[in-house]
Amino acid sequence: MNVHAPVESESDERSLVILAVLALLVGGVAGVVGALFRLALQQADRLRDLVVVWAQGRALLGFLIVVLLCALAALVARWMVRRFSPHASGSGIPHVEAVLRGEAPPAPFILLPVKFVGGCLAIGAGLALGREGPSVQMGAVIGHLTGGAFRRSWADCRALLAAGAGAGLATAFNAPMAGAVFVLEELVQKFEQRIALAALAASSTAIAVAHLLLGDSPDFLLPPLDYPPPVIGPLFFIMGAAMGFFGVLYNRFLLATLSAFERLRLPGEAKAALTGAAVGALAWFSPRLVGGGDGLTLAALAGWQDIFILPFVLSLRFGLGGASYAAGAPGGLFAPMLALGAQAGLFFGVAFGLLLPGVDIQPQAFAVVGMTAFFTGVVRAPLTGIVLVTEMTGGVTMLLPMLAACFTAMLAPTLLGSAPIYESLRDRLAPATSKN
Template identity: 90%
Template sequence: MNVHVPVESESGQRSLVTLAALALLVGGVAGLVGALFRLALQQADRLRDLVVVWAQGRAAVGFIAVVALCAGAALVARWVVRRFSPHASGSGIPHVEAVLHGEIPPAPFILLPVKFIGGCLAIGAGLALGREGPSVQMGAVIGHLTGERFRRNWADCRALLAAGAGAGLATAFNAPMAGAVFVLEELVQKFEQRIAIAALAASSTAIAVAHLLLGDSPDFLMPPLDYPAPAIGPLFFVLGAAMGLFGVLYNRILLATLSAFEGSRLSGETKAALTGAAVGALVWFSPRLAGGGDGLTLAALAGWQDVFVLPFVLLVRFALGNASYAAGTPGGLFAPMLALGAQAGLFFGVVFGLLLPGVDIQPQAFAVVGMTAFFTGVVRAPLTGIVLVTEMTGSVTMLLPMLAACFAAMLAPTLLASAPIYESLRDRLLRKN
């Protein structure tokens, strides 16, 4: 039987195939840029550690050198943003969301080098910022420019922009599924078939390219966890509710810190330099507390326990993360959030173990679930959080506790009518434009 395919259907199929092919290209380029960004950050971290080791043998002169170096790097990062691409400030995810919703125009190419260089300077200086924000925004720029270069319509450019952003997240955390889910759940906030196809294509090639440079092991290798006993199941609901309330507090203080920084009469560069100087002082006394927080996350997942030290670490990282983001340099929120969630979850696990000595409790399990629950409480993207943490840890035994905790972490801020952080940041961005 001969089946007649309408011309419009054939045209639509050709358009979809073209979109898919371009998405594969976008993913490959975004994966390359994201992998190079990660490698550059690794070198920046090593350089910072070497400088600290050198400086600590030189007493006051060494201390001043570390503080000045961190302050100078943050200052230059902020100046580059102000001078060449203001939208490169901060995470970049609110900007990507606003573009996808048609509220502001896409960023030009200049944002890409500004985000790359500024991110290396700021994160390399030790500010508590994540690599994923720059990777997402750079991937979005690559996607949109590819669509324009091949003269695609706005719908295809939009799909490629979203796909590039997802590829950036996938590369930042070696989590391709999370990159695709993030596009649908957070960036466009609905299922669009063409965007879903583009996102899956871009994330797959991004990871294929990134693996050539970074390897294919999960970001956080950890020993296998046992399936939690049914008796401790209710504790994950408690943890989730606590992480949801912690997320509300985090969002409110972050927004208040941004308002305080913006209300200051000091120039943006001065505020960034002062923040960098404070980070430099922290780096001098405790290097492991600075930076994106991957080391702290790894320590939590390894079960590092000190019920008296953990609250101090949480407090320092909480304050450092807010100040670092408010400084206006390039850098994201995800990595610092995951570190906070892991530390808070570990603290709850240790406390539960002390309160219930007869129950077999793995504090590391609460660290893993805490990462997901806190992410959900802040961002309100539970599927992204679950997939992201599962891919980063390579562990599937915590899926059921994650679901329970994310339910409670989603419910608490919703009942309190607290807006997700990226929605609030996008509103602030639109008010400025």
């Protein structure tokens, strides 16, 4: 662990002011990096779609080209991780949490280009990974390096690291309050005044800078939703409990997939290439089903209601998410989780509408609430989930149903003794790192 000593003793007030100023700086830099990462991912997704459209007109040759390109992109992403920065594997959030707890050393500067380029390659290849994990970890590295450059104490470096991570999440989803809440609820799991101040400062400047590059519209524009009538209130409790069990299943499947990939006697690059090839084959047949899942989330929030297709899409994305994460390339879990939650919530909304034809049910409302409930069941961070989805959709009419669903989504896995996903991944971090 790198410990930085201040140049001279400082008063608490002066130290706090310096921390606040540095947090504003960290947020601005993290906002630029996060916004550029989002723009690069948008271009990578467009390029993949263009290649698939071109290849679909060339029969078997086109199919092979798409499969080989996706396999190569995943392979290079995994090679960059192994060769230059093992900490860049996967989401990066478990590593950030381990650093904040003093269980792992901070990542060096090299993680930034590896996470940026590797994330573009992996997510651009169509792996079901999210942009938020790389953004959070890159923001954390920026925060720690800034603290070190200004010779701050470890306490200040830790606060800046956490603040940079929150700024990364804020930029990834255009959700500044969610970034700050995420720092306190998930990363440090307690209220620390200096970290709270730094997180708010960093998230505010990150979003201010990101808006200049990305615009200020919410990520998901919803059709107008009515306040749900009281008669359907119990349905949100029921769906929340189901989402809690679904979250337990998701966590166990993800961990089992990671273990299965570790048992494969193949180099890491070969595993990533095989995963990329499988994703490429799927992309050739159905481009909408690959990638982070934003398109699927938008479709669910718009009320796409084929109840016979939804279970198939859910199952496929469920398996694809586990395999993509186990490949070891840079990429997060949030965006795929939100897509699964929206689809599952829409399924519940359509099913409830068919079972209760006399009740006014908007399936899209269940899609919105499903995002928060499934996130809560997996991560066990309900406040982050509620604030995140509210900011991403720009609507507050679902706040009460979200609270109800998150209550039972939190209760079910807690009673089952299932650990939150990032706690489980953090426990695996040391042995996984030693193998790279």
